[in-house]
Amino acid sequence: DTGVSQNPRHKITKRGQNVTFRCDPISEHNRLYWYRQTLGQGPEFLTYFQNEAQLEKSRLLSDRFSAERPKGSFSTLEIQRTEQGDSAMYLCASSLGDREGEQFFGPGTRLTVL
Amino acid sequence: AQSVTQPDIHITVSEGASLELRCNYSYGATPYLFWYVQSPGQGLQLLLKYFSGDTLVQGIKGFEAEFKRSQSSFNLRKPSVHWSDAAEYFCAAGSRGFKTIFGAGTRLFVKA
Numbered sequence: 282d283t284g285v286s287q288n289p290r291h292k293i294t295k296r297g298q299n300v301t302f303r304c305d306p307i308s309e310h311n312r313l314y315w316y317r318q319t320l321g322q323g324p325e326f327l328t329y330f331q332n333e334a335q336l337e338k339s340r341l342l343s344d345r346f347s348a349e350r351p352k353g354s355f356s357t358l359e360i361q362r363t364e365q366g367d368s369a370m371y372l373c374a375s376s377l378g379d380r381e382g383e384q385f386f387g388p389g390t391r392l393t394v395l
Numbered sequence: 396a397q398s399v400t401q402p403d404i405h406i407t408v409s410e411g412a413s414l415e416l417r418c419n420y421s422y423g424a425t426p427y428l429f430w431y432v433q434s435p436g437q438g439l440q441l442l443l444k445y446f447s448g449d450t451l452v453q454g455i456k457g458f459e460a461e462f463k464r465s466q467s468s469f470n471l472r473k474p475s476v477h478w479s480d481a482a483e484y485f486c487a488a489g490s491r492g493f494k495t496i497f498g499a500g501t502r503l504f505v506k507a
Contacts, residue, residue, distance in 0.1 A: 285438065314495075323399075323485050323497030324439070337494060372438070384495065386431075386438035 285387035287373050293393045294363055301359045302390045306375030313356050314384060315348055316372040317341065324372050330356060331378060363394045397422050399488050401498035408476050409506050416471040416501050418486030426488040428469040429495070430460055434482045442484075445469065456480070481505045 286305045294300050306313050311332050316324035327346070328338045332353035342348075345363075350356040360367055370391050374384035400419045408414050420426060427446050431439040443454025450462040460471045469486060483502045489495035 316497075321404075321499065323487070323499050326494040326496070329494070339494070374439075383429075383441065383444060385441070388436070388438045 285373055285375055285385055287371075287387040287390050289390055290388060291391050291393075293395065295395050296363060296365060298363055299359065299361045300363060300392060301357055302371055302373075302392075303355060303357050304373030304375075304387060305355045306373070307385055308354075309377070310375035310385070311353070311378045312376045312384075313350055314374040314376070315356070315358050316374065318370040318372055318389070319368075327358075360392075363392075365394045368392055368394045397488070397496050399486050399496050399498040401484075401486055401501045403501045404499070405502040405504060407504040407506060410478050411475050414471075414473045414476045414480070414503070416484050416486075416503070418469045418471065418498060419467050420469065420486075420488045421467065422488055422490070424490060425464065426490045428460075428462060429487040429489070430454065430458070430469075430471045431485045431487060431497075432456075432482050433485065433500075439485065442471070476503075476505055478505045478507070 288303045314329040315327040318324045327342050328348050330350040333350050345361045348358045370389045372389045374386045376384045398421045429444045430442040433439045442458050443452050445452050445462045453459050458473050483500045485500045486498040487495050
C-alpha cells in the first residue's frame with residue numbers, strides 16, 4: 282500500500298491555460314474525492330466518485346472544472362482557462378465506501394496561476 | 396447550514412504542556428467527527444474519529460478527543476505536547492451520503 286499519490290506536486294501556469302492533475306487512490310478504495318484548499322482555510326469539497334460514477338459536485342466546481350475517473354481507478358481534474366483565483370492546493374482523498382468519511386489524503390498539487 | 400468552527404486560528408504551547416484544540420459543529424444530525432493533522436508539504440493525516448459509542452476516543456500520537464452532544468463540540472486534547480506536534484490541525488464533520496466539511500484549522504506552535 283503506497284497511499285494516495287498526486288501528480289504533479291507543483292504546477293505554475295499562465296492565466297488562460299488549461300491544466301490537468303492526476304490522483305491515484307489506494308488500490309482497494311472505491312471512493313475518490315477532490316478538495317481545494319486555500320491559504321488559511323480547511324479543505325473545501327469539490328466532487329467525489331464512487332467507482333467511475335461522479336456522485337456529487339460542489340457549486341465551487343464551475344463549468345471550467347471537470348473531473349473524471351474513467352475506470353474507477355485513477356482520477357483526473359482539469360481546469361480550463363485558468364484564472365488567478367484558481368491558485369490553491371488541490372487535494373485528493375480516497376476511502377472505502379463502507380467507511381464513509383474515513384478518508385486518506387494525498388500530498389496535494391499546488392497550483393499557481395500567474 | 397452545516398459548518399465546523401475552530402475558534403482558535405493559532406495556539407502556542409510550551410513543550411511538555413497540555414493541549415486542547417476546540418471544535419464546534421453545526422449539523423442536521425450527529426455527524427461522524429474527525430481530527431486531521433497537516434504538516435508542511437504533507438497530506439492530511441487522520442488522528443482520530445468518532446462514529447458512535449464511547450464519547451472519549453483515542454487516536455494516534457497520544458491524542459484524544461471528547462464528543463459532547465450538548466455543546467456540539469469535539470475538542471482535541473493531548474496531555475504533553477512534543478515539538479514534533481507543531482502543525483495545522485483540522486476538525487471535520489461528515490455523515491453517510493454527505494460530504495465532509497472541514498474547519499478552517501488551528502495552527503499549533505510549540506516553544507522550547
